Amino acid sequence: MADTANLAPQEIQSRNFSLWLFASLLCAGFLLRLRLAWLTFLNPDEALHYFLSHQPSLKLAYKASLTTAHPPLMILFLHYWAYLGTSELWLRMPFVIAGTLFCWIMFLWIATVASKRAACFALALCSFLPSLISLSSEIRQYAFLLLFCACCLYFLERAFQQNSSKWMLLSALALYLALLTHYSALIFAVAVGVYALLRLREERPWPAISIFWIAGQLGAIALCVSLYESQISNLEHAGVPSEIASTWLRTSIFHRGEDHLVLFAWTRTLRLFRYFFSHGTIGFLGFLLFVFAISLLLFFPRPALCKRRYPLAALLTSAFLITFLAALAGVYPYGGTRHDILLAIFAILGIAIGFDQLNIRPAVLSCWLKPAIVAAALIICSFFQSPAGPYIRPRHQRRRLMHAATDLLNSLPADSAIFTDSQGSMVLNYYLCHETMRLPFAPGTNSLQVFRCGNHRLVAVDTLAGFDRNTFPDMLRRAWESVPAETTLHMFQS
Numbered sequence: 378m379a380d381t382a383n384l385a386p387q388e389i390q391s392r393n394f395s396l397w398l399f400a401s402l403l404c405a406g407f408l409l410r411l412r413l414a415w416l417t418f419l420n421p422d423e424a425l426h427y428f429l430s431h432q433p434s435l436k437l438a439y440k441a442s443l444t445t446a447h448p449p450l451m452i453l454f455l456h457y458w459a460y461l462g463t464s465e466l467w468l469r470m471p472f473v474i475a476g477t478l479f480c481w482i483m484f485l486w487i488a489t490v491a492s493k494r495a496a497c498f499a500l501a502l503c504s505f506l507p508s509l510i511s512l513s514s515e516i517r518q519y520a521f522l523l524l525f526c527a528c529c530l531y532f533l534e535r536a537f538q539q540n541s542s543k544w545m546l547l548s549a550l551a552l553y554l555a556l557l558t559h560y561s562a563l564i565f566a567v568a569v570g571v572y573a574l575l576r577l578r579e580e581r582p583w584p585a586i587s588i589f590w591i592a593g594q595l596g597a598i599a600l601c602v603s604l605y606e607s608q609i610s611n612l613e614h615a616g617v618p619s620e621i622a623s624t625w626l627r628t629s630i631f632h633r634g635e636d637h638l639v640l641f642a643w644t645r646t647l648r649l650f651r652y653f654f655s656h657g658t659i660g661f662l663g664f665l666l667f668v669f670a671i672s673l674l675l676f677f678p679r680p681a682l683c684k685r686r687y688p689l690a691a692l693l694t695s696a697f698l699i700t701f702l703a704a705l706a707g708v709y710p711y712g713g714t715r716h717d718i719l720l721a722i723f724a725i726l727g728i729a730i731g732f733d734q735l736n737i738r739p740a741v742l743s744c745w746l747k748p749a750i751v752a753a754a755l756i757i758c759s760f761f762q763s764p765a766g767p768y769i770r771p772r773h774q775r776r777r778l779m780h781a782a783t784d785l786l787n788s789l790p791a792d793s794a795i796f797t798d799s800q801g802s803m804v805l806n807y808y809l810c811h812e813t814m815r816l817p818f819a820p821g822t823n824s825l826q827v828f829r830c831g832n833h834r835l836v837a838v839d840t841l842a843g844f845d846r847n848t849f850p851d852m853l854r855r856a857w858e859s860v861p862a863e864t865t866l867h868m869f870q871s
Contacts, residue, residue, distance in 0.1 A: 399484065399500065406504030407477040413514040414469040417771070418779035421800035421871060423516040424807040427468060430455035443608045450557035451518050465776060468516055475520040476513020479527050480504045483722070486531040487729055489538070490685060495733035498751055502725050505755045507655040507762055512715055518559040519718050525555035526565050526722055533573060540582050542589045549593025556600055560609075561719045564703070566597055568696040568723070575688040629710030629717075642701060648713030653721050655762040659754050666731035667693070667724055673734055693727045696720055782869070783808045789867060791832045794860045796853070797869040798844050802837035804871040805830055825852075827859050836860060844870060 419427070429445065430452045432438040442452035458471060480503035488496035503509060513520040529551035536544035552569070555562035577587055631641050650667070651660035673679060674690040697720060704711035711717060737746055786795060786809055797805060810830040826837045836856045838844075844852070856866060 398497075402500050402504050403477060403481060406480055406510070407473065409505070409510050410473040410476055410514045411466075413510060413771075414473050415466050416776065417465075417514075417774040418776045419465055419468075419804065419807055420515065420774075421803040423468075424803040426452065426455060426516045427459070427463075428803065428806050430459060432456065443611065446612060447518055447559060448557045448604055448608070450554065451521060455516070469514060472513055472516060472520040475524045476509065477504075479509075479513070479520065479524040482524065482527040482531050483725065486527060486534060487726055489531070489534045490689065491726070491730050492733055495729040498732050498747075499725050499729040501751050501755065502728065505759065506653060506721070507759055508653055508715070508718065509721065512718055517715075519715065522555055522559040522562060522719060523722065525551045525558060526562065526569075526719065529555060529565075529569060530722075533569070536586060536590075537576055537580060537582060540586055542585050545586055545589040545593065549589070549596060552593065552597055553600055556597060556604070559719075560604075561700075561709070561716065563601065564696055564699045564709070565719055565722075566601075567699055568692060570594060571695050572688050572692040575691055576685070579688065626710045626714060626716070629704060629712035629714050630707050631705045631711075638705075641704075645701075645704070645712035646697070649711070649717055649720065650724065652713035652715075652717075653724055654754075654758050656758045657763055659758055662754075663724065663728050666735070667727035668731075670727040670731035670734070673731070679734055689726075689730075693723050696723045779804075779808060786833070786867070786869065787831070789833065792834060793865070793867060794834045794836055794856075795830065795867045795869050796836045796838075796856045798838050799840055800843055801869050801871045802826070802835060805835060805869060809833070810835070825855050825859055834860065836866070 425445075429441040430438050432441055435453065435456055438452055438456040439449055442449035445452075454471070455468070459468065461467065480500055483503050484496045484500040486496075487499045509523075513523075529548050532544050532548035532551055535541065536548060552562070552566060555565060573590060577590065629645065631638070647661060647664060650664040651657045654660040654663055671690055671693055674686045674693070678686045700709060700711045700717060700720060703709035709716070732747065732751070735747075783805075786805075789795075795805070824839050826835075826839055828835055828837075836859055838852050838856075853866075860866070
């Protein structure tokens with residue numbers, strides 16, 4: 378009795394410490410995202426997303442969203458969110474919050490399917506990986522996508538644990554939101570469908586649970602058919618997927634006759650983990666832990682993982698396999714690109730399980746050594762990023778630099794001509810044109826667009842590749858011909 382009485386305060390103290398630790402990690406992750414959202418100017422994709430949402434009506438915003446390679450949900454959300462403010466930080470705030478909530482939901486889910494220690498490691502990775510911080514500090518679909526997918530997995534687990542049709546319904550709704558946010562959610566839907574089928578087969582829940590799950594899957598299929606008819610088919614007809622695959626995502630698509638299958642699979646997988654961690658060596662170590670976790674689940678099950686070993690192994694591998702097959706078919710990239718950030722959910726789960734199950738003797742040493750290793754790895758990833766990231770280094774992406782550039786352009790005489798590429802025109806639409814914004818909705822035509830931008834004329838080359846040294850002389854000649862009366866042509870590139 379005395380021992381029990383002595384243990385109770387220790388357990389309370391340990392629980393309070395854990396809560397403070399989790400709250401500190403979340404707050405630190407939130408502040409890092411908030412800082413990046415505050416410091417940097419909008420990149421061309423962010424400016425384009427704002428422009429598409431900045432339409433006179435919801436119907437027009439929806440029509441504008443159909444011209445992009447993404448479902449309409451985020452654009453429709455921005456249409457209303459922008460009524461409350463249009464500063465860079467305000468527009469990015471929902472994505473900062475969504476990225477932080479994703480970290481917490483991942484912790485809750487992994488604590489349920491694996492262990493609390495693995496969940497702690499996962500929370501640290503989700504909060505501090507540079508790739509996740511960057512994407513959840515921008516006006517992009519990925520923060521919402523990750524949050525909805527994590528919610529789908531967590532609600533699904535609660536449905537199985539509690540035999541609850543309510544949680545199964547919430548899981549289906551989260552899946553629908555993910556499908557309406559980004560098309561990589563199709564990969565997630567298939568992977569989580571395989572996982573759910575295995576869980577249903579092993580656990581035999583109440584019939585109502587199976588019925589609600591089947592109904593949810595039928596709803597997801599109907600939603601995918603609707604998206605295909607309203608948007609995907611038109612994009613295919615316009616050749617947008619093939620043009621993207623032949624330009625900046627070319628190295629992440631398998632090209633028969635050029636790429637070797639085994640080499641493609643190996644190098645792109647390593648590039649993917651390197652992208653997650655923003656560091657080659659630590660990304661490779663993360664990949665080894667991921668493989669170690671799969672081998673444990675399949676061949677050397679530990680007591681804590683026995684119950685869900687085969688469903689978890691299928692969940693970890695199926696998403697990567699589906700994305701890889703999509704790259705072989707030429708319909709979706711597989712490699713070190715943000716378009717595959719969805720796979721971070723499964724990579725983090727595998728790495729957390731593998732690191733948690735890694736034996737370090739003695740056990741007392743493991744209690745502090747493992748957190749120290751995770752902290753050291755994340756510090757290295759943050760301060761010694763390799764590859765370095767975007768072409769413009771972070772210190773050159775400060776808002777004040779963009780504001781100084783637009784102030785300079787505003788100081789030019791009225792009706793001055795500004796020559797820019799497609800991405801530069803997107804940025805100028807937000808920072809210079811304001812209510813006179815205009816962009817063509819058919820990228821890649823190499824046409825020249827001349828339109829008003831505030832008090833100036835914008836001469837924009839509509840090309841996905843931007844300025845190229847081989848074609849630039851011809852572009853410049855055509856720009857001069859479009860404004861023959863001008864004696865000076867000012868150039869802007871972002």
